[in-house]
Amino acid sequence: MSVRVFLVDDHRLFRAGVAAEIGDRVEIVGSAGDVDEAIAGIRTTDPEVVLLDVHMPGGGGLAVIEGVREFDPEVRFLALSVSDAPEDVIAIIRAGARGYVTKTISPDELVDAISRVRDGDAVFSPRLAGFVLDAFAGELPEVEGVSDPELDQLTPREKEVMRHIARGYTYRETAGRLHISVKTVETHVSAVLKKLQLSNRHELTAWAAKRRLL
Amino acid sequence: MSVRVFLVDDHRLFRAGVAAEIGDRVEIVGSAGDVDEAIAGIRTTDPEVVLLDVHMPGGGGLAVIEGVREFDPEVRFLALSVSDAPEDVIAIIRAGARGYVTKTISPDELVDAISRVRDGDAVFSPRLAGFVLDAFAGELPEVEGVSDPELDQLTPREKEVMRHIARGYTYRETAGRLHISVKTVETHVSAVLKKLQLSNRHELTAWAAKRRLL
DNA sequence: AGCGGTATGGGGGACGACCCTGAGACGACC
DNA sequence: GGTCGTCTCAGGGTCGTCCCCCATACCGCT
Numbered sequence: 101m102s103v104r105v106f107l108v109d110d111h112r113l114f115r116a117g118v119a120a121e122i123g124d125r126v127e128i129v130g131s132a133g134d135v136d137e138a139i140a141g142i143r144t145t146d147p148e149v150v151l152l153d154v155h156m157p158g159g160g161g162l163a164v165i166e167g168v169r170e171f172d173p174e175v176r177f178l179a180l181s182v183s184d185a186p187e188d189v190i191a192i193i194r195a196g197a198r199g200y201v202t203k204t205i206s207p208d209e210l211v212d213a214i215s216r217v218r219d220g221d222a223v224f225s226p227r228l229a230g231f232v233l234d235a236f237a238g239e240l241p242e243v244e245g246v247s248d249p250e251l252d253q254l255t256p257r258e259k260e261v262m263r264h265i266a267r268g269y270t271y272r273e274t275a276g277r278l279h280i281s282v283k284t285v286e287t288h289v290s291a292v293l294k295k296l297q298l299s300n301r302h303e304l305t306a307w308a309a310k311r312r313l314l
Numbered sequence: 315m316s317v318r319v320f321l322v323d324d325h326r327l328f329r330a331g332v333a334a335e336i337g338d339r340v341e342i343v344g345s346a347g348d349v350d351e352a353i354a355g356i357r358t359t360d361p362e363v364v365l366l367d368v369h370m371p372g373g374g375g376l377a378v379i380e381g382v383r384e385f386d387p388e389v390r391f392l393a394l395s396v397s398d399a400p401e402d403v404i405a406i407i408r409a410g411a412r413g414y415v416t417k418t419i420s421p422d423e424l425v426d427a428i429s430r431v432r433d434g435d436a437v438f439s440p441r442l443a444g445f446v447l448d449a450f451a452g453e454l455p456e457v458e459g460v461s462d463p464e465l466d467q468l469t470p471r472e473k474e475v476m477r478h479i480a481r482g483y484t485y486r487e488t489a490g491r492l493h494i495s496v497k498t499v500e501t502h503v504s505a506v507l508k509k510l511q512l513s514n515r516h517e518l519t520a521w522a523a524k525r526r527l528l
Numbered sequence: 529a530g531c532g533g534t535a536t537g538g539g540g541g542a543c544g545a546c547c548c549t550g551a552g553a554c555g556a557c558c
Numbered sequence: 559g560g561t562c563g564t565c566t567c568a569g570g571g572t573c574g575t576c577c578c579c580c581a582t583a584c585c586g587c588t
Binding site (some may be wrong): 484485486496500503504507513514515 | 573574575576577578
Binding site for chain 4 (some may be wrong): 257280287
């Protein structure tokens with residue numbers, strides 16, 4: 101039996117395209133092009149699954165989910181977006197969407213995804229699942245207790261200076277905090293950059309962040 | 315090309331079954347029936363993917379992941395279990411496994427899942443993905459809500475420039491990437507810093523990182 | 529027709545970041 | 559005593575950052 105689907109996207113042509121491609125296999129009970137229209141339409145048509153564009157004027161998909169949740173927490177959302185940016189994925193999942201697929205999906209896969217979301221499953225484009233897991237699990241814990249050959253080639257004072265610079269302090273501020281002259285800070289920073297084969301303090305910040313030295 | 319797989323399960327007959335069913339499509343470089351044997355075997359055979367039973371004497375799959383991580387963080391784990399209990403799924407994912415499928419999976423699907431895990435994707439039985447999302451829903455990183463008044467006061471072009479600067483590109487590099495002059499980049503950066511009441515690009519990087527705009 | 533917002537740029541200047549060379553003081557090691 | 563490494567600091571230079579004031583062009587709104 102066919103799934104009752106509501107379609108939310110600010111591009112009229114895209115809505116028409118989705119309806120044309122999968123309208124014979126799911127029941128499209130309504131559609132909307134902005135947030136208010138979507139919330140009102142979902143309230144009256146009571147769909148099982150809402151196909152939801154992430155980027156829309158008036159607050160985007162997040163606003164729709166939050167608006168609908170207040171009167172009907174049973175509706176399931178499948179985010180459908182051109183973006184595969186981690187921040188978009190994570191935001192919409194946090195809001196409560198049960199799936200996230202990009203618009204490059206094939207009609208067959210989309211119908212399958214809609215059915216699975218209706219049944220309570222979570223559906224992701226394979227690439228995106230990685231983002232979600234990374235966000236949950238955090239980055240892989242660096243092995244502790246193992247000596248870092250790159251870090252070890254820095255002298256104690258150089259490490260101290262490096263930490264300040266990586267945190268964004270200026271040379272002057274670093275000098276003040278360590279009670280040494282700006283020139284000495286320059287010397288240490290130059291030595292650190294050379295030893296680590298980095299070219300500027302931005303790369304140093306990234307290097308330190310990767311090693312959780314901040 | 316075939317994936318190098320190591321098989322960990324305390325049931326001898328199950329190992330034999332997996333080998334018989336998919337051994338012609340993946341390269342099974344070794345197998346083990348307990349934790350110590352698994353860690354030693356993985357160290358010597360250096361597989362790409364480890365098929366890992368969750369419930370095993372001697373600490374279970376978690377112990378294997380932690381033991382292997384110390385000497386080879388590159389190995390990817392695909393949990394394979396009779397259990398679909400949320401606590402089992404969540405624990406193993408938190409430990410670092412990149413997939414979780416139940417033993418009811420078909421050989422074809424298993425081969426596909428192994429390949430995808432090897433390629434860095436995350437793989438779940440559809441029903442299990444829901445558990446994972448629900449379990450971690452409260453732990454997701456903070457994401458700004460529908461409208462960010464601070465971000466909204468930036469023009470589209472300013473946001474574009476801001477992203478580049480926050481990522482560490484110099485004015486010159488940013489100008490080249492956006493095909494505008496260095497002077498225009500300066501103008502936009504000045505406007506951004508003024509609107510956000512920041513004083514330099516380091517604070518801008520921190521500001522953007524807090525909002526996960528990178 | 530004028531007004532405001534946006535995007536694009538230039539000139540010039542103050543200051544920070546980064547590099548090079550050079551150098552004195554101290555301690556460890558042989 | 560000599561050598562080596564580390565820490566300290568200086569002069570002098572190039573380039574990047576950030577600010578000021580200024581101008582042009584397009585666009586939408588009134």
